Amino acid sequence: MNLKQLSALLGLSQTTVSRALNGYADVSAATRARVLAAAEAHDYRPNTRARALATGRSGVIGHVIPRINTHAMVNPIFADFIAGAGETYSQAGYEMLISVVDDGEEEKAYRSMKRRGLVDGLVVSAPRMNDPRIALLDEIGLPYAVHGRATGADRPYCWVDVNNRRAFARATDFLIDLGHRRIGLINGMETMDFAHRRRRGYEEALRARGLAVDAALTRQDEMTEGYGWRAARELLALPDPPTAFLVSSVICMLGVRRAIEEAGLMLGRDVSAITHDDQLSYLRDDGPVPTFTATRSSVREAGQRLARMVIDRIDTPQVPHAHELLEAELIIGRSTGPAPR
Template sequence: MNLRQLAEKLNLSQTTVSRALNGYPEVNETTRKRVLDAAARYHYRPNYRARGLATGRAMSIGHVIPASNQPQMVNMIFADFIAGAGEVYARHGYDMVISMVRDEDELRAYRGVAEKGAVDGILVHSPTCDDPRIALLSQLEIPFLVHGRSSRVRSDYSWLDVNNARAFERATRHLIGLGHRRIALVNGQEQLDFALRRRAGYLKALRDSAIAPDSILMRTDEMSEPYGHVTASELLDLPDPPTAFLASSVVPALGIRRAIEERGLVMGRDVSIICFDDRISYLPNGLEAPIFTAMRSSIRAAGRRCAELLIDRIARPDSTTVTELWEAEFVQGQSTGPAPG
């Protein structure tokens, strides 16, 4: 069945049916539901190639990955985000275009895909605090959305982010409330905006409790299990070791736990851990009960929502920018307890 036949069965115009299927906001919900139900009943499958020719769209969304970030292609967090976005792209008939480029060619790659019309929109990953991609994409006048924020960029742009500062402030306060004073921060790479916000939340909680920050307890690197293990091993061997760790992901938290257990200590009794839990599909924080006390926000859900917001911007290019700030959920696990002694 083609679009014309579906429209005839519904006694609606082809334009109305097309807009209902593609999520245009001007179609009321009653009509949209009627169209979607009929499409399912008659097994209607849109011809995306024809739709692209008719609308002048490429029916593709771009993701540009520089060489220095290529390890994230096998990173579980990035993979889950892409999986969530991909679910939405497929539902709306969009292809995902991932371009791997040298670092020095990254801005040129954004300009190239925009000027060639190779994609209809771009999803920007891992923003820095003063990210030049935002100004460039605004000049190119291509729909784009940033997963995260760029602290020093004052221009108007669309983004979705987690309130990282508040999440880490809350996590640090929880540990302070348990009596911990030597709290280590095992952070992500601090050229990235999210990690700077997390450090800011951690420091604010310490200052508010009149605890002097100790630079030796603050580490930053790519969020891997070996990074968590090496860092925790070094810190636990100090003359005055931390009694608690705040980790930027469940992945380094696993390495921290390994270092704790290698020393014959018990997580949650001798040393506490709170981590940020992205609710990774292939690395759940426990099954029936959480292993780690955590600040939780699903990265897969973020991928879905970013894709939805970007597709809406593509459909309505003259709409105002949209921003969403998600609050992380506190989850009590088995990894925290009162400070020893």
């Protein structure tokens, strides 16, 4: 069914039907609901080129992924985030464009998207410390929202983030309450804002309880299973090894568990560990007692919220920038226990 046929069926002009489908405020709520119901019932899908010409919008939200980060596209964290964002885009009538670019070509990609009218807005992922993309996108003039925050960026922007500092402070406090005094941190790359905030939470909690921060007990790298295994193996081999770990990703946690078992130790009895697990769809721990103690947040929900935020920014660019800080739950599982004597 095309627009002309849908309009004839409803007894409305093509202009009214088009404006109702595209959310214009001058169409009454009753008419909009009637049009949307008919479009759904008759499986009407607007011609995206025609809609772009009529509205000046592409109906597309962009995600630019540098080639150095393309490994992240097969990471379940990225997959869950994109799934959540995609659900919101679809409900709002938007499509998603994922553009993979060579390292150092992000600026060129953003400018090309603006010049060619490919997208109405952008989602910025994995913000770095002092991230230059914030100023760049303000200059270009494309609406955007950031998944996370960029410490050092002093201009206003929209963001959705997890309270990483508080999550890791709470996790550190929990381990200290269990009697642990040698606590290792297996973190992500600390040029990334989330990892910087997690280290802050860990260090603040140690100092608040009168414990020294020992740089020998911390590691940072790309969050893979192999990195988790190597980092835990190195730390367990120290003359005075940690009795507990804070781990920045459930993917790393799988490697940490492997290293603990290979050392002939039992997770939760001989060595404790807490992971940040992002409540991933394909690694969901739904048993009556979870395998891992975790600071848990839903990255799928973050994707949904961020997608809604960037759409709102497209629709109402004059309103103040929106911010959402999500708190992580501390879920107690079998991977933690009292410090061994």
